[in-house]
Amino acid sequence: QVQLVESGGGLVQAGGSLRLSCAASGINVRINGMSWYRQAPGKQRELVAKITGVGSTDYQDSVKGRFAISRDNAKNTVYLQMSSLKPEDTAVYYCHTIFLGTSTWGQGTQVTVSS
Numbered sequence: 398q399v400q401l402v403e404s405g406g407g408l409v410q411a412g413g414s415l416r417l418s419c420a421a422s423g424i425n426v427r428i429n430g431m432s433w434y435r436q437a438p439g440k441q442r443e444l445v446a447k448i449t450g451v452g453s454t455d456y457q458d459s460v461k462g463r464f465a466i467s468r469d470n471a472k473n474t475v476y477l478q479m480s481s482l483k484p485e486d487t488a489v490y491y492c493h494t495i496f497l498g499t500s501t502w503g504q505g506t507q508v509t510v511s512s
Contacts, residue, residue, distance in 0.1 A: 399423035399501040401492040406506030409482055413510070417477040419492030419503060427470040429496055433477045435488035435508075442491070446477060460486075482510045 405417040419431065432447040446456045446466040454466050465478045475492065487510050492503040 401503035403503040403506040437488040
């Protein structure tokens, strides 16, 4: 059974930084593609960043140059380093993966950026 547990959210001032963590079990993050999504109040969930099994990364245009997705194979954990945060980055951030055709989401972690 695949499980994803996010942590690291919180309240930060605009211009600040946070690092989100997604601890995975039941899969190997070194092999399986992993993604970070976010959902702001009243908005649809949107893809923020993804990393493939071979380590290729891709980002939503609004976070390019500010966010970085990475992984620690030994800890089986994926990270989202967020810098130069803006109030519009405020959302619940979710870790996501698809394994053997099954989509799995974490419980989400709240990120609030104050102006």
